[in-house]
């Protein structure tokens with residue numbers, strides 16, 4: 001029987017496993033505390049557990065570790081980490097300093113099979129799913145690197161699942177990781193500090209709302225099915241009507257709105273008619289629209305709208321009472337873009353474009 005990485009085990013799994021060897025429920029909380037608050041790297045160092053209990057734990061579990069391969073620092077303070085997985089694949093994790101927040105953008109898959117036409121990750125194909133432990137460990141590792149003395153999550157204030165991969169295409173492991181991020185005895189992230197970004201797997205959006213209800217970002221990018229299907233093949237499976245119906249069922253509020261990401265492509269989705277249709281589609285939902293003007297890249301066939309076109313589009317949305325933002329880019333000099341916005345990476349727009357929930 002292969003052993004389980006403790007970093008990817010939920011409390012329920014731990015309780016279950018420990019019960020199997022006759023141990024009480026509270027032992028699971030002790031393990032979680034020592035894993036996240038004391039940051040132990042070996043089961044033998046869990047000195048709050050009896051020696052016998054540690055030996056039992058070692059029969060089914062171990063504490064794994066991502067290997068840091070490289071770190072890059074942008075002029076604006078954005079840091080990009082490259083981690084190697086046990087099988088040799090690598091993933092990127094990006095830390096963005098913004099006002100008084102430290103936001104970590106994590107990956108959920110190696111590659112992606114959604115094939116969005118504007119995304120360089122999508123063009124490079126899919127390798128494999130990340131385990132919950134590999135998702136969670138990105139946060140633990142970065143917290144340790146930036147803040148070796150502190151506990152659990154260190155000074156990381158927000159997590160966005162917006163790195164490489166489509167999180168809802170790795171549903172079970174992503175849900176586990178989100179649960180682990182929220183443990184009171186562990187990293188203690190509130191759901192409003194956790195954002196999941198999706199290209200639009202409609203049924204999973206509804207399930208996500210029912211199970212963990214973290215903040216939601218949806219990559220929209222077009223206002224009719226023909227153009228959206230051209231840009232994002234997922235639209236052939238779940239069209240705009242299905243996507244928006246799922247968003248309507250998501251438990252969002254005006255205090256915690258759904259973010260719709262909309263990359264502006266010249267001549268494709270940037271007209272005032274498109275803006276009007278966008279208002280029609282999402283105007284009655286508690287949403288924020290995040291506009292990301294595309295920047296040209298030799299491998300991609302799209303053009304960036306001119307400045308006036310972008311301004312007119314923004315003004316139209318604002319005039320129609322849609323909350324809209326276009327933001328200063330971060331980490332452009334180290335290509336610190338995430339999978340969801342990998343197209344925009346090439347000229348500088350990055351995950352900092354995503355407006356996060358306000359601080360409390």
Ligand code: SF4
Pocket residue numbers: 112113114115116119120121122123163164165166198199219339340341342
């Ligand atoms: S934009 Fe996101 S969902 Fe689409 S191919 Fe890229 S990583 Fe995958």
